[in-house]
Amino acid sequence: MKLKLSLKGNELNAALAGELDEHSAADVRRKLDDALRDPDITRVVFDMRSVTFMDSSGIGVILGRCRRLIERGGSMNVINAQRSVEKVLRISGVYKLCNERSGR
């Protein structure tokens, strides 16, 4: 699993690539949390375009970061998921949490 982080203003774009399962989740979680040490980041956009597989371990990673962002008054979004990944996201209610508190 590859993770490319880019910061634009207060928004962190996290472009993931490859397979996100329990095995790869720990590394992704650690890298995201390192980036989120910057208190100015109030929004994370997970770009799932190149994620070829994800199970509920990935949901844990996304929801955990979402919780942290909401705690600091921020928000998140999950975009560009392929059909199989999108299905797991939908079942888990992740899309309902997207853009919460965004004020837009």
Added chain:
Amino acid sequence: MKNYLYASFPSLTCNESLARGVCAQFAIMLDPTVEELSDVRTAVSEAVTNAIIHGYGNADGQVVMELEAEDDMLTVTVRDTGRGIEDIELARRPFYTSKPGEERSGMGFAVMEAFMDSVEVESAPGRGTTVIMRKRFLRDG
């Protein structure tokens, strides 16, 4: 046509991708759609992850995966001899997790149920867990 495969591997998370790859390769002979095949991969990944994380709690153990293909039906059995589940009904409930401090989604069984036609769970504390999942591939569905 009837076919069968037995696989046994140590409870290492790197074997999750191995297990779903083997299962997908096996299922291809039943001529699934792309979507059906990815459903199977996801469900298998959930069951194997449960065995490794919950069954053995990251300790050493052996996970057994049995695959059976008969006509248009795939049966996947994932078995561990780990700690077992005390309350199966509770464990299957969406968003329930026995490890709340570890940021788990609690969606493992819910995903298996959504992606397979049926999911049976047999378990006893201290004796391990067996998950039996079935999916029929409807070619003209």
